[in-house]
Amino acid sequence: MGSATIRAVDGVSLTVEAGEFIALLGASGSGKSSLLNLLAGLDSPSAGSVIVENQSLSGLSREELAKYRRYTVGMVFQSFNLIPSMTVVENVELPLRFAEVERTKRGALATSALEKVGLSGRLKHRPIELSGGEQQRVAMARALINQPRILLADEPTGNLDSRTGTEVMELIRRLNESLKMTVVLVTHERDLAEKYANRLIFLADGKVVADQPNPARATAGAKP
Amino acid sequence: MKLYDSIELAGRNLRESVLRNSLTTLGISVGVASLVAMLSLGIGLQQLASRRLQRSGLFDSIVVTSRRDLRGFNREQEESGPAPAESPDLNEAARLKIANVEGVVEVYPDLRFITEVRFDGKPHLTMVAGLPFSSKDGDSFEGMQGRFFSSEDAHEVILQKSFAAELLGKSSRGPDEINVAEVAKPLMGKQLVMRYAERESSGGQDAAFYSVISHETPLTIIGVTDLDPDSMRGSARARLFIPQKLIEGMRPMQAYDMRASNGVTSDQPIYSNVVARVSGAGKVDAVEQAIKKLGFNTFSILDATKSMRRFFAILDLFLGIFGSLALTVASIGIINTLVMAILERRREIGIMKAVGASDADVRGLFFAEAGAMGLLGGICGTALGWLIGRVINFGTNIYLKRQGFPPEHIWSVPVWLVAGALGFSFVVSLVSGLYPASRAARLDPVQALRYE
Numbered sequence: 001m002g003s004a005t006i007r008a009v010d011g012v013s014l015t016v017e018a019g020e021f022i023a024l025l026g027a028s029g030s031g032k033s034s035l036l037n038l039l040a041g042l043d044s045p046s047a048g049s050v051i052v053e054n055q056s057l058s059g060l061s062r063e064e065l066a067k068y069r070r071y072t073v074g075m076v077f078q079s080f081n082l083i084p085s086m087t088v089v090e091n092v093e094l095p096l097r098f099a100e101v102e103r104t105k106r107g108a109l110a111t112s113a114l115e116k117v118g119l120s121g122r123l124k125h126r127p128i129e130l131s132g133g134e135q136q137r138v139a140m141a142r143a144l145i146n147q148p149r150i151l152l153a154d155e156p157t158g159n160l161d162s163r164t165g166t167e168v169m170e171l172i173r174r175l176n177e178s179l180k181m182t183v184v185l186v187t188h189e190r191d192l193a194e195k196y197a198n199r200l201i202f203l204a205d206g207k208v209v210a211d212q213p214n215p216a217r218a219t220a221g222a223k224p
Numbered sequence: 225m226k227l228y229d230s231i232e233l234a235g236r237n238l239r240e241s242v243l244r245n246s247l248t249t250l251g252i253s254v255g256v257a258s259l260v261a262m263l264s265l266g267i268g269l270q271q272l273a274s275r276r277l278q279r280s281g282l283f284d285s286i287v288v289t290s291r292r293d294l295r296g297f298n299r300e301q302e303e304s305g306p307a308p309a310e311s312p313d314l315n316e317a318a319r320l321k322i323a324n325v326e327g328v329v330e331v332y333p334d335l336r337f338i339t340e341v342r343f344d345g346k347p348h349l350t351m352v353a354g355l356p357f358s359s360k361d362g363d364s365f366e367g368m369q370g371r372f373f374s375s376e377d378a379h380e381v382i383l384q385k386s387f388a389a390e391l392l393g394k395s396s397r398g399p400d401e402i403n404v405a406e407v408a409k410p411l412m413g414k415q416l417v418m419r420y421a422e423r424e425s426s427g428g429q430d431a432a433f434y435s436v437i438s439h440e441t442p443l444t445i446i447g448v449t450d451l452d453p454d455s456m457r458g459s460a461r462a463r464l465f466i467p468q469k470l471i472e473g474m475r476p477m478q479a480y481d482m483r484a485s486n487g488v489t490s491d492q493p494i495y496s497n498v499v500a501r502v503s504g505a506g507k508v509d510a511v512e513q514a515i516k517k518l519g520f521n522t523f524s525i526l527d528a529t530k531s532m533r534r535f536f537a538i539l540d541l542f543l544g545i546f547g548s549l550a551l552t553v554a555s556i557g558i559i560n561t562l563v564m565a566i567l568e569r570r571r572e573i574g575i576m577k578a579v580g581a582s583d584a585d586v587r588g589l590f591f592a593e594a595g596a597m598g599l600l601g602g603i604c605g606t607a608l609g610w611l612i613g614r615v616i617n618f619g620t621n622i623y624l625k626r627q628g629f630p631p632e633h634i635w636s637v638p639v640w641l642v643a644g645a646l647g648f649s650f651v652v653s654l655v656s657g658l659y660p661a662s663r664a665a666r667l668d669p670v671q672a673l674r675y676e
Contacts, residue, residue, distance in 0.1 A: 042578060042669045063582050070580025081575045081673065085240050097229045098580040142579060 008034035009045070010206035018149070019180040021173070023193030023214075026203035032186045033154055035203070039184060040073055040152050041065040052150070070098055074143030078155035080135040082127040082142075088114065089123040092141045099146055113141040117171060133164030140171060150182045151175060157192060169196050225585040227592075234592035241565070248554075248561040249601045255554035256605025256649045259547030260641060261612045266543045268613075268636040270536040274529070284504060286512055286524045287334070288322060289497040290314040312519045314495045322500050325514045327507040332356045333495040335471045336462055337478065343391045343416040350387055352418065353462030354471035358501060369408030370447030377469040381416065381443040387463035388448045391416070401628050408448035415442050418464075421477040423493075436477050551649070554601070555656040558594055562660030565593070566667070573664055574672025583665035590661035591654060598653020602646040609645070610637050 009031045016022055024032040037043040038050050041057050050057040052072065060068060069075075082091045092110040101109065114120055117137040127135050136156060143151060153172060157165030173196050176183045187193050193200055194216040202210040225233075238245045291311035312318055323331040336353040359365075360372045373380050383391070388407040417440050424435045443466060452461065478496060502511050512522045566573070573586055613635040621631040 037670050040578070042673075063584070066577070066580055066582035066585075069578060075578050077673070081571075081578070083572055083575060085236065094576065095579045097225050097233075098576075098582070098585055100226055103228075146580070 005046075007206050009038065012203075012206070012208050014201060014208060014211060016182060016184065018182055019176070020199060021176045021183040021185070021197050022199040022201060023185045023187055023197035024201050024203060025187060025190060025193050027188060030203040031206035032188075032203050034206070036152050036154050036184060036186050039150075040075055041068045066098075070095060071146055072148055073150045073152055074146070074148040076136065076139050076143050076151065076153040076156045078158035080127070080132075080139045080159070082135055082138055084127055087124050087126055088119065088130070088138050091127065091138055092145055095142060095146050109145060110141070113145050114138070116144075117141045131164070132160050133167060136160060136164075136168050137171070140168070144175070148181075150184065152184050152186075154186045155188070156185070157187070157189070165192070172196065225581070225588060227588075230585075230588045230592040231596070233589055234596050237565070237569070237589075237593055238596060241568075244561060244564070245597060248557045249597050249604065251554040251557040252551070252598060252601025252649060252653065253605035253608055255548075255551030256602050256645050257608035257612060258550040259544065259648070260606050260609025260637065260645050261616075262543035262547035263540060263641055264609065264613050264635055264637045265616075266536060266540040267638060267641065268617075268634045269539075270532075271636050272632055272634055273532055273536075283525050284502045284508065286500045286502060286508060286515065286522050287497050288314065288331075288500055288515055289521045289523070290318075290494075291519060291521055314498060314520065315493065318518070318520070319495070319498055321518055322498065322515055322520075325500070325511055325518075327502050327504075327511045329501045329503050330356060330358055331498050331500045332468050333472070333493075334497045334499050335468075335476060335478065335495075337420060337476045339421075340419045341416050341464065342419075343414075346393075348387070348390060350464050351462040352420070352464045352466060352471070352476075354468035355382065355465040356468040356499075356501070365447075365449055365451070367404060367450035368447050369404050369450075370412055370445075372447065373467045374446070375467070377467055377473060379441065379443050379470065380446045380467065381418070382447040382449060382465045383411070383445060384452060384463040384465075385448050385450055404448055404450040411445045411448065414445050416445060417442050418466075420474055422475050423477040424475070439474070441474075551652055555652050558597060558653055558656035559660060561597075562590055562594060562657060563663070566590075566660055566664045570667065570672045570675040573667050574669045574675065577667070577669035578673060586667070587661040587665040590664050591657050594653045594657025594661070595650060598650045598656075599646065601653070602649030605649060606637075606642050606645045613637060 012031075012035060024035060026032045034043065038045055038057075039052070041050075041060070044050075044058055052068070057065065057068065083094070086094070089107070089110045092113055093106045096106045096109060111120065111123065114123060117140050119134060119137055119141065122130060122134065122138075127138065130138065136159075151172065156168055156172070160168060169192065172183055172185070175181045183197075185193065185197055194214055196217075197214050198217050200210070200212055200214050201208055290313060319331050319333065322328060332354070334353070336351055338349065338351050341348045341350055341352075355373070357373065357376045365372065368382070370382070372382070385402045385404045385407055388404075388411055389402050392407055392410060394402075394407070419438065419440050422437045422439055424437050475493065478493075500511065500515065502508050508524050508526045512524060512527075515522050573581075576586060617633065617635040620634055624631060
């Protein structure tokens, strides 16, 4: 609170190649989620720029940023962020509503997305009726429904047990490999990052302290 | 986001907080009901007054008076044109001039006098007036028992029902209590004797001298009217009518003769006022102007309705303002509800923005919620207002019945009022939604997502 300025992300300069799977690592308050919000176009930097697919996000209007979030990036959060008053299928359909996809096509697209994450039997359930892992898979289906090219995952396994967390991470890995989707994973679990990401970026106090290829993935021939 | 998606999501959100949204909608309903109730009362009263005037059958008539007569109906006119003393007399020549004005169908002097009528050996005092043959088709004789005069100078008489009741010795009840058929039956075809004073010239050129001769003439009762054909005359209205030609032939002494005897230089009768009948109510204004140019004063029912319409326009305005006050309070309720909804759904708004909702999508969603509450409140409010109207009308009629009056429609909810109330409620709700909707649209998604 108050008017003091906190530099959540300070002097960060990094380039992510298309199809790359990177992990942003750091302790709580290191600025990794803030950096993810900048990449998602949810926040804008007070200085510097975020360039995605040769387009500076700072130059986009609020309407254009909404379109960017709708079509270019998909987001998965630690707390799932599903709308509790909507059913599973309605939550997944939500981005399609904003994309003005015909009502008749929406149901089929949402069902197909839920099938891909293994939730075809829970369409009419409310989020509260699902387990944490299932909720995160619904959030994944929602993030992918508009076929974005970038997946931004903010501590996706933070609220899940290790088995469910692994299931979700496997799903993300498959997307990265089969669809060549760029994945930016925010986590404080080094093991997880080393297991799935190709590149590890360490942040502390808003600054990049290390940016290195994942040695575990390099030795394993990019196969965990 | 498409409109139907906004409406669908708005409906879902409204159902989520059903109690709070229902109470807000109820507030709007009460506001709209008060507006509808107030305005329908104003409209109903206006229609009631217009109906009364229309039933008088005088909408196409203009009463013309001399400016010499300071009792002229419309005193404002006396300030323009020639001075009263220099104004023309309202005599036969003037009558012809008025008859030649375009649009005038006929002109007849308004002849009336108070006299004694004997029926069944008993005297009765009443005002007698002439009735032109043309008035046969007027609305004034709606519900009349018997028939109209058989000829233009038949020795026949039509009674107003209150006088008919008096002739039968029935106690004077309110006019609406008298059953016209009941009082007409025993009187029809019977004779009464009317006394009158004839003004007879002394024969010389000097009309300042004339004789007054008392006459009696028998008249056959041929009809009894339910309505009051002479209602416009107020206290001078007649309750006994004889054919216009008959009364003109009688040359009855008029109250005006006493005053005119000081200045007249011929034997010609001078009229207190004449009635010009116009071919249509639409021409009344133009004919009135033409007659005024001839130097006379005029008065028509249209003049009276003009001021009546003005009065009701002001009344409706004030009733509308009072009715709108409740709607204003209701609109504050909408703002409150939606601002509360923003606080509660802060995180939801953040999620929607994160998955691609634009500011316009969020704004549209809140607008749809405000509009839905407004429309629903408008529908319920209009129905409630209509119901209140029916109940008050019912209660008023019970009161009127107890006071001896017939039932009346003091309440009217025309289609335009229903459409207007719905539209107004919808617009007021959208306006109320402006601030919450723009606040929701401007919400910072990062802050909103952090909100627990």
